[in-house]
Amino acid sequence: MMNLILHGYWRSSCSWRVRIVLNFKGLSAEYVPVHLVRGGGEQYYAEQRRINPMAQVPTLVVDGRSISQSVAIMEFLEETFPEPAMLPRDPYQRAKVRQLVEIVNSGIQPLQNLSVLKRLNSEGWDSDRVQSWAADWIRKGLLAYQDEMDSVGAQYSAGDSITLADAALVPQLVNARRFNVEFEGLSRLVEVETRLMNHPAFASTRPELQPDMEK
Ligand SMILES: N[C@@H](CCC(=O)N[C@@H](CS)C(=O)NCC(=O)O)C(=O)O
Structure with a gap:
């Protein structure tokens, strides 16, 4: 081992x-x-x-x-x-999971990361401006993520199995709340999150x- x-x-x-x-x-x-x-x-x-x-x-x-x-x-x-697998077998479906992961990993998280926000502070931005700047990027990315999710009605981000995309999504949603992101129009993401938080891999x-x- x-x-x-x-x-x-x-x-x-x-x-x-x-x-x-x-x-x-x-x-x-x-x-x-x-x-x-x-x-x-x-x-x-x-x-x-x-x-x-x-x-x-x-x-x-x-x-x-x-x-x-x-x-x-x-x-x-x-x-x-x-x-247990966290990527689908089908190459197209695998690419779709990775696409969702990258929306969070490169499209959202870097723009709300500590060192980036500290830099904006040091350039003279006050904390409200920094927070709302980060919140805008988070919301933009989450809206795109939701648009790209598998068919309406699927249990998780990319269908009815838990994937790497879900492992990226849930922590980002928690961060979104820390940044006071407006959740209007993001209800499908919240439904998926609620389901995932009942799974021990997320809850524990x-x-x-x-x-x-x-x-
Ligand atoms: N793309 C990197 C990003 C890592 C990253 O930004 N980590 C944050 C915490 S989530 C960090 O260490 N921030 C410290 C800093 O910005 O000084 C990854 O996915 O590991």
Whole structure:
């Protein structure tokens, strides 16, 4: 059995994506909390930069070898532990799942990430302006995600099976609420989220249940 160590932060949506996939596949990993704020941010410490040169979480260390970027980690877990599957068999359907993942991973999350918002603050933006700027990008991405979801009436993001897209969606919706995003017109996403939060892979990996959670 592989030795898995997850470096993450309780409130990091990208770390939560990985926790969902690990849990869904029945895997456990040792957890190393990386505090993104304290001490100027532990992600900038040399030992973190060594395993994650972007100075971000998550990083998964697999038998002593590190992988950063949550999507690369999720794909690694899917390929290494294919059952239960989180990607469909059909190449078109797989591409559609990856399309949804990328809407969150590259179309939304970077535009609400801590270091980007800190930069806007340092350029003189006040916190209300920063928050509403981030909220606009989140809402735009979530509306696109909802438009691209499989047929109306499907249980989850890409049909009736849980996929990597769902692991990206749920943490992003929680972040959306932190940024006071307007949820008008996003009810299909919320329905999918409610269904997913009844699944242990989502419910038991929630940020507030993490050992490094702070009030
Ligand atoms: N594309 C990267 C993004 C990672 C990322 O932005 N992580 C955030 C937490 S969700 C982070 O570490 N932020 C720290 C910072 O911005 O200083 C991934 O999916 O792993």
